[in-house]
Amino acid sequence: MANPVLVEVTRGNLVESRHRGVVVVVDGGGRVVFSQGDVETPVFPRSACKAMQALPLVEGGAADAYGFGDKELALSCASHDGTEAHAALAAAMLAAAGRDVDTLECGAHWSFAQGVLIDQARRLERPSALHNNCSGKHAGFVCTACHAGEDPTGYIGYDHPIQREIRAVMSELTGTTLGQDVCGIDGCAIPTYAVPLKGLAHGFAKMATGEGISPGRARASRRLMEACMAEPFYVAGHNRACTRLMSLAPGRIFAKTGAEGVFCATIPEQGLAIALKCEDGTTRAAEAMVAATLARFFADEPELAEALQSEATQTMKNWNGMTVGTVRVTEALL
Numbered sequence: 001m002a003n004p005v006l007v008e009v010t011r012g013n014l015v016e017s018r019h020r021g022v023v024v025v026v027d028g029g030g031r032v033v034f035s036q037g038d039v040e041t042p043v044f045p046r047s048a049c050k051a052m053q054a055l056p057l058v059e060g061g062a063a064d065a066y067g068f069g070d071k072e073l074a075l076s077c078a079s080h081d082g083t084e085a086h087a088a089l090a091a092a093m094l095a096a097a098g099r100d101v102d103t104l105e106c107g108a109h110w111s112f113a114q115g116v117l118i119d120q121a122r123r124l125e126r127p128s129a130l131h132n133n134c135s136g137k138h139a140g141f142v143c144t145a146c147h148a149g150e151d152p153t154g155y156i157g158y159d160h161p162i163q164r165e166i167r168a169v170m171s172e173l174t175g176t177t178l179g180q181d182v183c184g185i186d187g188c189a190i191p192t193y194a195v196p197l198k199g200l201a202h203g204f205a206k207m208a209t210g211e212g213i214s215p216g217r218a219r220a221s222r223r224l225m226e227a228c229m230a231e232p233f234y235v236a237g238h239n240r241a242c243t244r245l246m247s248l249a250p251g252r253i254f255a256k257t258g259a260e261g262v263f264c265a266t267i268p269e270q271g272l273a274i275a276l277k278c279e280d281g282t283t284r285a286a287e288a289m290v291a292a293t294l295a296r297f298f299a300d301e302p303e304l305a306e307a308l309q310s311e312a313t314q315t316m317k318n319w320n321g322m323t324v325g326t327v328r329v330t331e332a333l334l
Helices: 046-053 055-059 070-076 084-096 114-123 135-147 161-174 197-209 215-230 241-248 283-296 302-312
Strands: 005-011 014-027 032-036 183-185 191-193 254-258 262-267 272-278 314-317 323-329
Touching: 005 283, 014 197, 014 283, 046 055, 046 161, 046 197, 046 215, 046 254, 046 262, 055 070, 055 135, 055 161, 055 215, 070 084, 070 135, 070 215, 084 135, 135 161, 161 191, 161 197, 197 215, 197 262, 197 272, 215 254, 241 254, 241 283, 241 302, 254 283, 262 283, 272 283, 283 302, 283 323
Parallel strands: none
Antiparallel strands: 005 014, 005 323, 014 032, 014 272, 183 191, 254 262, 262 272, 314 323
């Protein structure tokens, strides 16, 4: 059975494009409270699962040993814009462990944000690994290894102690056996594992509620999510979907995007987590899907629900500023 069309893109009075997708909302006990599409299909969560990957940084004591606060922890979960503020904080994290940019194994790229890219092109001959959108996560890996007395060299490898620990963490949270058969290589060179979307949502629900995990992991999960909600700029950047969603309800919504149309979010006060994927990998559709799904669970707060629904319906304009169409969710998500 085909997954449903969850997002339409209009031009004039016609639908120009359609995006199929899958979405699931799960509570801490694993109960599905809302779903559309095949939620058992394995998907690569990509960067949407960075908060899971950052758990060893907190659980192993490195975050406390190096004096990391909300900004550093948010950056360890980030897909950031590569601004100087992001790059400088990643460098400071490495310096706390006695390391520098040469330790990073994530590669370098220009910012994906046009305004930041223009600024970089004016100031830099070329970007460094600190400007990579995953540099905070990788700095966290390096710090975790150094604090544990492990050589960080090769920390991106499948068999490195850091990656083995992350694999075990994600397996426990998602209830999925993770190995080479479901492993791919992410854009920043670390292993990424395909898991059923329902399991991914349940993992985040466990982090949000503490159900089914140890007290220590529950504390670390809460600390990471609270850091992200407190410092959304360091999770993403200016005017990014993650930043906007978390800023609409400070301290009440955690949201994290991933490549190829994946999004995860939690509503800690309701004990709920969302995981979704736009089937064709389109970011604009995934952003509309997560905003509309969040809005469903704030129906008793009309202003917040309306603000979230506004994020799910974006007006498209051409270069002359003329309205040409909309990106909108379908009835399946309303």
